[in-house]
Amino acid sequence: MTIEISKEYKASLVPFPKETLEALDLPKETFEFLTEVGLPPHAGYEITPNAPLTFFDMPNIKKHAHLQNTFLDIASMDMMGELTIDMKTQEVYQIQKGRADSWGNSVEIPVFANDSIGQFIDCLGIWLSFHQQLRDEVDKNLAINPKFSLFDRKEMYEPILNKLKEIDPESVKWRKYFWRRMCEPDIL
Incomplete structure (x- = not known):
């Protein structure tokens, strides 16, 4: 990815x-x-x-x-x-x-x-790059295994969490924060 x-x-x-x-x-x-x-x-x-x-x-x-x-x-x-x-x-x-x-x-x-707004715009750009790839990967996994669940594969979010952290470490510090919440399986 x-x-x-x-x-x-x-x-x-x-x-x-x-x-x-x-x-x-x-x-x-x-x-x-x-x-x-x-x-x-x-x-x-x-x-x-x-x-x-x-x-x-x-x-x-x-x-x-x-x-x-x-x-x-x-x-x-x-x-x-x-x-x-x-x-x-x-x-x-x-x-x-x-x-x-x-x-x-x-x-x-x-x-x-x-x-800052600059960090938000960069995080959004990174998220838009990741989100469609994640959805495609989930669709591929569901076609192979209908019981596939992101709740069992939270590691799929590690690449985006790392990228978001590079841009703004504070943005993913707590689970209740916006970008960290976007990286929860129930959001997809």
């Missing part, structure tokens, strides 16, 4: 014009990344079978009711929530919708993804 960020993925990143983001008063590193490197086109990426990742045409600033800091929302993950950048720390989070509180407001649960 060859896992690397493809040239096509790198070439697909679209920088935002500086004038469109200046009014958002973003932290310097985030502003520079978004205006010099950019994000993937907004079209949906299949990162799991049930959650297409769709980047917004324009990121937007948002205060989340149950979270202290201000966030820059960059993408939707359909039923899995949103991807957002904490404006104070510049860390990337998945914001999951939890149960409603006693006032009827949906509780928002931040799940750490990466220390």
Whole structure:
């Protein structure tokens, strides 16, 4: 299995014009990344079978009711929530919708993804390279053995875990973190 960020993925990143983001008063590193490197086109990426990742045409600033800091929302993950950048720390989070509180407001649960937007974009590029190869390998194994289960073959995730760790060691440190969770057999 060859896992690397493809040239096509790198070439697909679209920088935002500086004038469109200046009014958002973003932290310097985030502003520079978004205006010099950019994000993937907004079209949906299949990162799991049930959650297409769709980047917004324009990121937007948002205060989340149950979270202290201000966030820059960059993408939707359909039923899995949103991807957002904490404006104070510049860390990337998945914001999951939890149960409603006693006032009827949906509780928002931040799940750490990466220390920076640059690391997230690199981890996504690596994941997109790996995910289809893993699905093909699973299909091949199921054709040979209908009882095949990733729960019995967790070592199949070792190559991607190692690559993610190279990009951002913190991203796979705990099982509850976004990328580590993506490497669980029930996600495929």
